[in-house]
Amino acid sequence: MSRTARPGPPPDPPPHQPEERHYGGLIGLLLTAAVMVTVVLIAGPSLWTSSVPALAYTELLSKVDANQVAAVTVGGDGAVSGNFRDGGKFTSQLPTALGDPRLAEKLREKNVPVTGTKTSSGDSIATTLLAYLPILLIFGLLWWAGRRAQRTLAAGGPGGLGGIGGFGRSKARIIEAQRPDTRFADVAGYEGVKQEIAEVVDFLRDPSRYAAAGAKGPRGVLMVGPPGTGKTLLARAVAGEASVPFLSITGSAFVEMFVGVGASRVRDLFSEARDRAPSIIFIDEIDAVGSRRGIGGTGGHEEREQTLNQLLAEMDGFDQSSGTVVLAATNRPETLDPALLRPGRFDRQVTVPLPNQAERASILAVHINGKQLAPDVDLTVVARGTPGFSGADLANLVNEAAINAVRDDRTVLTADDLATARDRVLLGRRDASNALLPEERRSVAVHEAGHALVAALCEHADPVAKVTILPAGLALGATEQLPEAERRLYSESYLADLLAVRLGGRAAELVVLGEASTGAANDLASATAVAAKMVTEFGLSPALGPIGYSRGGAPGVASDGPELLGRPYSEQTQRVVDREIARLVREAEARAVALLEQHRDALGRLAERLREEETVDGTVVQAVLRSAANGQSVPAISAEPRDAAPR
Known part of the structure; x- marks a missing residue:
């Protein structure tokens, strides 16, 4: 019986944190004081x-x-100052390099009192201070930054040195319990995934329930799935x-150009998590730091390997009873190091696949919230027409539909808006000038009529919904x-019909026009890929x-690991594989040609209908087949000379 997480008791109020001091004014005051001291030392004497x-x-x-000089004072460096007999003052400088004794003789002759003084140390002190002032300022700022970091950490805050002193600090965003507003109810579908993740939440809320049964909570949960499936959500x-x-x-936030910084950030991240336990660590795109060691690296001292080694050590080292759980997400699990995936580190791997039809309808219902829909919009039909779409693709689909409505000066989304948006996402922008x-x-x-007729004539092929000859992308x-x-298993009959449908366009060109064109290039590539997988x-x-x-690789997840080998x-x-692929493709083409030759009249009718209307739905294809079977006369498209075919 499945369980979901219980609400649990309300969270305790956060402990009182001392108010953070604003140190910006202190920095400005220190800089102002330093400038003033410099100005005083330089311009003070003047x-x-x-x-x-x-x-x-x-x-x-x-x-x-x-005989105008009354008294003279001579300094040790040759500086002269004195008083005139009329009360005025003067200064001068002795040419000490010349050693001229005339001034002393003249002063003795005139009985002028002479006073000697020592050289003042003020100028030398000022020069020394000016030389060392930048160094003193740098040391002062570093001391202030260190004191600020100590105060911040002592107050329980996540801050650190920042800037030049914060290379080793973790760049994790810390979201307290009262702040997030996203809930499991906001995630449409994925009930099994939410149940497994909810058990982690339940363990953090009430670990005693698991301890009573002798169960241990998971250390780590790895979410694996294609891009856009909602792992971060x-x-x-x-x-x-x-x-x-x-x-x-x-994961990329751990890696820097400096050796040892990533390992330091891992230590800091887990230290912060332990200080706030119980807590959750979420590492998005963990493959950026958890890739296999020894592949593409430069040895044991490579920065990424050191970061991964520290991550492994931290996941082994923290106390499981502390209530710290690591969540991680990746779309490339085959590139992760096996040591990271073993039990005791990431105990669970939760696959987040592409949504099925019912889940796509639920996701669409979330994304259309707040938008006005016309009565002709059926989300079940839209979900049925978007196989293989992820949650991000569906969000983009709804947004493109809204943009299409704005182009027509409307605020209500219609079924045509969603259909146009689907064509835009799958095929590209439709250009009327093309x-x-x-x-x-x-x-x-002729080409599209061949695809549609072969699909309608093959028993196991998917029904035709729409055929168009309007260029897009x-x-x-x-x-x-x-x-x-929704299909999860594909039989050999289905795959054979799929190959025939892929080659139906080329077969129609051969039947009607007598030669093929370059328009079948994509069909041939996709048919060859299907045949290669069959073989x-x-x-x-x-x-x-x-x-x-x-x-x-994991199902539904892109894999490029084995290709490297x-x-x-x-x-x-x-050589056997190549022969078998060619045989399957040729047989599919021969089968499509035979079907279209048997229904040559219906092929001409449908091609003519497409030339006139440009776009028809699946009911028109069935109607053309029935009318041709009943022998109703409708002009069929005739063959033209080969030089009229597109180049």
């Missing part, structure tokens, strides 16, 4: 010295000869449901098929037998 005339040495000798919902602090960080030449338009109509036309139900992965080749060479089979086997 500010507090009165305006005293400075005499040249020869002029001073003349004044002494004229689920993590935010955990933050909203659990009344515990939530530390969120991306007009086809008459012969190209005819060839595209790189596609000159499109035949859309909608599955009646190498699904064991559907009689020549090769029940042997599968899987590419590996080359083919897992020999060249001789490759």
Whole structure:
């Protein structure tokens, strides 16, 4: 019986935190004081010295000869100052390098009192201070930054040195229990995934229930799935449901150009989590730091490997009873190091797949919240027409539909808006100026009519929903098929019909126009890819037998790991594989040509209908087949000379 997380008691109020001091004013005050001291030391003497005339040495000798000097004071560095007999003052400088004794003789002759003084140390002190002032300022700022970091950590805050002193600090965003507003109810679908994640929340709220049964809570939960499936949204919902602090960080935030910084940030992250226990650590895109060691690296001293080693040590080292759980998300699980995935580190791997039809309808209902819908909008039909769409794709679909409504000066979204948005997402923007030449338009109509008729004639093919010859993006036309139900297993008959439908366009060109064109390039590539999987992965080749060479990786998740190792089979086997792929594609083309030749009249009717109306739905295809079977005369498209076919 499945359980969901219980609400639990209300969270305790956060402890009183001392108010954070604002140190910006202190920095400004220190800088202002330093500038003022510098100005005073440089310009001070000139500010507090009165305006005293400075005499040249020869002029001073003349004044002494004229008996105008009353007293003289001589400094150790040759500086001269004195008083005139009329009360005035003067300054001068002795040429100490010349060693001229004339001034002393003249002063003795005139009985002028002479006083000697020592050299003042003020100038030398000022020069020394000016030389060391920048260094003193730097040390002062570092001391202040260290004191600030100590005060912040002592107050229980997440701050650190920041800037040049914060390379080793964690860059995690800390979300307290009262702040998140995302809940599991905001995540549509994925009930099984939410149940597993909810058990983590339940363990953090009431660990005694698990301890009573002898159960231990998980150390780590790894969420695996294609991009856009809502892994980060689920993590935010955990933050909203659990009344515990939530530390969120991306894998790339650990890696820096400086060796040892990543390991330091890992230590700091887990230290903060332990200080706030019980708590949750969420590492998004963990493959950025948790990749396999020894592949693509430079050895044991490579920064990323050191960071991964520290992460492994921290996940082994923290006390499980403290209530610290690590959540991680990735869309490339095959690249992760096996040591990271073993039990005791990431105990659970939760697959977040692409949503099924019912889940897509629920996700669409979330994204249309707050938007006005016309009565003709059926979310079930929209969900049925979007197989393989992720949650992010569906959000983009609804947004494109809203943009399309704004272009028409409307605020209500219609079914046509959603259909146009789906074509925009799958095929690209439809450009009205991208007009086809008459012969190209005819060839595209024949091509798409062939796809549609083969799909309608094959028993196991998905029903045709719409056929259009309007160019969109790189596609000159499109035949859309909608599955009646979600498929998880594909039979050999279904795959054979799929190949025939893919080659139906090329077969129609051969039947009607007598030659193929470049319009079938994408069809051939996709048909070859399906045939290759039938031969190498699904064991559907009689020549090769029940042997599968899987590419590996999690289902629905892109994988490029095994490709780095080359083919897992020999060249001789490759030749057999190539022959079997070519055989399957040729048989599918021959089957499509045979079907269209049997229904040549219906092919002409449908192609002509497409040339006239440009877009028809699946009911028109069925109606054309019935009318052709009943022998009703409708003009069929005729073959033209080969030189009229598109190049």
